[in-house]
Amino acid sequence: MEVNxxxxxxxxxxxxxxxxxxxxAPKLNEVFEDLLNRGRFKIVVDMxxxxxxxxxxxxxxxxxxxxxxRYHRGEVVLALVPPRVLEAxxxxxxTKIFRRFDNLLDAIGYF
Amino acid sequence: xxxxxDIFSLQRSWPARFDFLDEIRTFVGQAAERAGxxxxxxxxxxxxxDEACSNVIEHAYRGESGNIEICVDWDGLQLTITLQDTARxxxxxxxxxxxxxxxxxxxxxxxxxxxxxxxxxxxxxQYLPSPQGNTLILRKRKEKAV
Numbered sequence: 001m002e003v004n005x006x007x008x009x010x011x012x013x014x015x016x017x018x019x020x021x022x023x024x025a026p027k028l029n030e031v032f033e034d035l036l037n038r039g040r041f042k043i044v045v046d047m048x049x050x051x052x053x054x055x056x057x058x059x060x061x062x063x064x065x066x067x068x069x070r071y072h073r074g075e076v077v078l079a080l081v082p083p084r085v086l087e088a089x090x091x092x093x094x095t096k097i098f099r100r101f102d103n104l105l106d107a108i109g110y111f
Numbered sequence: 112x113x114x115x116x117d118i119f120s121l122q123r124s125w126p127a128r129f130d131f132l133d134e135i136r137t138f139v140g141q142a143a144e145r146a147g148x149x150x151x152x153x154x155x156x157x158x159x160x161d162e163a164c165s166n167v168i169e170h171a172y173r174g175e176s177g178n179i180e181i182c183v184d185w186d187g188l189q190l191t192i193t194l195q196d197t198a199r200x201x202x203x204x205x206x207x208x209x210x211x212x213x214x215x216x217x218x219x220x221x222x223x224x225x226x227x228x229x230x231x232x233x234x235x236x237q238y239l240p241s242p243q244g245n246t247l248i249l250r251k252r253k254e255k256a257v
Contacts, residue, residue, distance in 0.1 A: 091231045
């Protein structure tokens with residue numbers, strides 16, 4: 001798994017590549033923790049290159065969403081979620097918790 | 112080889128560590144492909160096995176070293192994945208609260224999600240604790256050809 005962060009004025013774009021499981025999820029969590037510690041609460045996650053994500057990855061997204069939405073200071077939104085990952089997110093009831101976009105421009109423009 | 116026609120049985124053992132999950136998913140994924148499951152079902156089987164192994168590593172071994180032995184059996188109708196560990200701790204799935212997947216964000220709990228997904232992704236999940244360790248059996252029937 002590789003994670004890239006690009007900071008814009010109004011939001012941050014987090015791009016995840018590869019497979020997120022119990023082995024790699026802690027690294028993703030560190031990226032979110034760092035952003036939250038620096039007061040960045042408006043986050044777009046580009047999921048287009050996520051090959052696989054287990055519940056370990058879902059928990060990281062959930063905890064980031066909870067922190068960002070606190071005091072209405074921001075939100076985590078998901079962009080370009082691959083079909084298999086989306087099916088699993090839906091089973092877990094996560095599609096109700098995350099706003100989703102089909103392209104990056106709309107996702108970034110949301111903030 | 113006729114896809115899905117041959118019956119087969121495969122067995123391998125891995126150290127109970129998260130960094131082997133990738134190899135484990137590849138192993139069961141290749142078996143599911145050989146059995147002729149759809150891409151969607153292959154992903155489901157890989158994810159359920161990952162969730163099962165993650166639970167064994169986290170809740171049964173709890174940082175202790177050990178192995179997870181995985182048997183994959185295809186009988187022409189269903190794929191059976193049997194996970195066997197020799198951990199001292201059991202993890203009674205019935206005691207783990209089922210997450211409320213309809214709860215709003217403020218009330219969502221992170222625990223129990225792996226087991227919940229495992230049950231949703233497979234047709235049958237059976238857990239058999241014993242003094243020698245835990246056995247977890249996951250079954251997925253072949254969907255009818257469209």
